[in-house]
Amino acid sequence: MTPLEFTLLAFVLSIAAGFVGSLLGLGGGIIVIPALTLLLHVNIRFAIGASIISVIATSSGAAAAYVREHMSNLRVAMFLEIATTTGAISGAYLSGHIRPAALFLIFGTVMALSALQMLRHNERDSTAPVPPDRIANRLRLHDRYYDPNTGQVVAYRVTHSGLGLILMYLAGGVSGLLGVGSGAMKVLAMDLAMRLPFKVSTATSNFMIGVTAAASAGVYFARGDINPFIAAPVAAGVLGGALAGSHLLGRIDSARVRGFFIVVLLIIAAEMLYRGYASW
């Protein structure tokens, strides 16, 4: 393969990863890392470094729209970023000190868990009373948002801020360790623990992912894990694919697509686990 062919191939794979990632709501990172390591034989450290860059690009692009629409809760985001940045630095620091085989094993596990989590249907009763939370009151985290589907402005209250901080530290740690956005974990923490509406959770997660990823990327860049030759086509490709995916999102039969991709994700997760096991 010539360097030009590699660049074009990495670009096309990254478009596909960003596209599929945005359809699944997973972000491109969790798909682009196996594509780079398994198909293009890129060193897993460079794959993680390139992925974290693409994560910043896609989440910043999406957040630009959500913030404008007052869908992201900025105060909740800023509050939780204390925990995600601390976690991300811990994870990124740790990743430099463990062997690549362990990274494959951890990645395969997280990927399998993300896929299984997508099988679950969220049937929480949104009318149940929200327990009072002193931190949320003191920091004025409660807000309202406009739901374009119903045309209603919905007020909501935030709870369990302390638990949210702990979960966000873990989400930041996974993001820093593996170079992914860990958006699924962030949404879960806000949606289930803190009781933010699902759409607000997704929009706020996107807004936070960029800052979490920047903390990890700082460590990776200074350490020399962000190789410009690999990061350039990956960042551009994932962003392009994610933009295309977000335009298509409303127009496809999402249940069928999700079912198909969950199987694909599980197969890739198994492949990553095998790679880690075989090279241990």
Add this chain to the structure above:
Amino acid sequence: MVNVPPNHPLAIDPHSPVHKVEIMLSMILRTGVIASLAIILAGTIVRFAHHHDYLDSQSQLDDLRSRETFPHTIGAVLTGVGQGRSDAIIAVGLLLLIATPVIRVAVSIIAFAYERDLVFVLLTTFVLGMLILSFLLGRAGG
């Protein structure tokens, strides 16, 4: 990156200070992403324009894919740009992309200070401190 619908009841109020901050943060994010990708693209074009052998030779790929000689300190990036090195130009784009959320946090501090919200000024300053620390930690060999 969709635009706000014109009948949006929350985001449409131009006099709301909260919404002014939101518009500004949105602009920062969008501009940062577009500008950094433009620089990354420019660097990639320079790379292939300078190295015609990258188009037909198979021998350099392993070197490019695994070498650890590309610039990864701010000083080395700036020196490299001065010499017209393509990987340094791409690194400027990558650094701008990493800096985009950092700038967003820094501007948020000013916005909270303007609203006299001391607690959030402190919280956000802590986040900015962690982002700066991340760079120092990586350089320390983390």
